[in-house]
Amino acid sequence: MSAQAPVKRITVPQIAARKGDVPIVALTAYTAPMAALVDAHAEVILVGDSLGMVVHGLTSTIGVTLEMMILHGQAVMRGSRQAMVVIDMPFGSYEESPEQAFRNAARVMTETGCGAVKLEGGARMAETIRFLTSRGIPVMGHVGLTPQATLTMGGFKTQGRDQDSWPAHIEDARAVAEAGAFSVVVEGVMEALADRITEAVAVPTIGIGASARCDGQILVLDDMLGLSGRVPRFVKKFGDLGPRADEAIATYAAAVRDRSFPAADQTYR
Numbered sequence: 001m002s003a004q005a006p007v008k009r010i011t012v013p014q015i016a017a018r019k020g021d022v023p024i025v026a027l028t029a030y031t032a033p034m035a036a037l038v039d040a041h042a043e044v045i046l047v048g049d050s051l052g053m054v055v056h057g058l059t060s061t062i063g064v065t066l067e068m069m070i071l072h073g074q075a076v077m078r079g080s081r082q083a084m085v086v087i088d089m090p091f092g093s094y095e096e097s098p099e100q101a102f103r104n105a106a107r108v109m110t111e112t113g114c115g116a117v118k119l120e121g122g123a124r125m126a127e128t129i130r131f132l133t134s135r136g137i138p139v140m141g142h143v144g145l146t147p148q149a150t151l152t153m154g155g156f157k158t159q160g161r162d163q164d165s166w167p168a169h170i171e172d173a174r175a176v177a178e179a180g181a182f183s184v185v186v187e188g189v190m191e192a193l194a195d196r197i198t199e200a201v202a203v204p205t206i207g208i209g210a211s212a213r214c215d216g217q218i219l220v221l222d223d224m225l226g227l228s229g230r231v232p233r234f235v236k237k238f239g240d241l242g243p244r245a246d247e248a249i250a251t252y253a254a255a256v257r258d259r260s261f262p263a264a265d266q267t268y269r
């Protein structure tokens with residue numbers, strides 16, 4: 001026996017079984033220390049391709065590479081021990097064919113040891129999701145506002161404002177679930193559409209800008225901590241770390257300039 005008993009991570013069937021149950025708590029993390037903070041409270045940690053915007057300063061998620069996702073995925077795996085780690089497939093790494101998706105998703109799985117991958121798209125991605133899940137790669141779906149389609153959509157636009165679009169959105173979620181996804185992120189949709197989607201699919205829905213009646217919720221960690229600049233309306237700032245960090249950095253700068261830092265405690269004598 002090891003001194004510390006190994007903690008088993010939350011499994012795909014455990015998440016899938018949470019339909020209509022206690023809501024699934026999910027957050028993003030991109031680094032080991034942030035993953036450790038989230039791991040204490042969440043069932044799912046998503047290494048989102050939002051890291052391109054949040055960490056790397058891109059204006060969309062289009063420029064994110066597989067190498068970036070793997071590097072951050074490895075860090076998040078090292079920093080966590082009980083949560084399921086899900087890694088976003090970046091733009092261009094899975095849309096071409098089921099074979100391309102499998103090859104790249106297998107790299108993500110083998111090089112990080114994560115629990116699942118997530119990819120954007122509804123009915124058009126169903127064949128690929130079936131190809132992956134039937135070959136041992138757990139897939140989380142992502143419908144509604146799909147940020148990798150920002151250029152074709154003309155920006156980050158809330159979906160389902162027009163009720164005529166609802167059947168297509170509901171069909172997208174249903175197709176993803178029926179293709180074998182163990183859960184599906186529902187992003188940036190009208191609340192009533194999110195409720196219809198949650199009722200229509202047999203797997204848990206994880207909402208972001210969706211509805212409190214989804215089977216779980218996710219936010220970008222930096223956003224809810226108050227570390228991001230402008231945030232979408234669906235973000236609630238549960239913390240206000242940005243101003244506190246600014247204050248700490250300003251205090252450090254002043255202490256350097258007036259030579260009060262380093263003091264006796266921080267010098268070797």
Ligand SMILES: Nc1nc(=O)c2c([nH]1)NC[C@@H]1CN(c3ccc(C(=O)N[C@@H](CCC(=O)O)C(=O)O)cc3)CN21
Pocket residue numbers: 049050053054061145147156157158188220223228231232233234
């Ligand atoms: N920091 C961060 N947080 C996120 O939630 C996030 C990212 N980055 N990057 C990837 C995508 C992009 N996302 C976004 C970005 C902007 C809006 C936004 O500005 N939405 C408008 C909606 C306008 C409308 O109603 O059509 C808003 O005002 O909230 C939404 C989602 C969500 N994801």
Ligand SMILES: CC(C)C(=O)C(=O)O
Pocket residue numbers: 028046047048049050051088185187208218219220
């Ligand atoms: C916002 C979540 C769902 C995401 O896909 C990301 O962080 O990239």
Ligand SMILES: [Mg+2]
Pocket residue numbers: 048049050088147
């Ligand atoms: Mg994403």
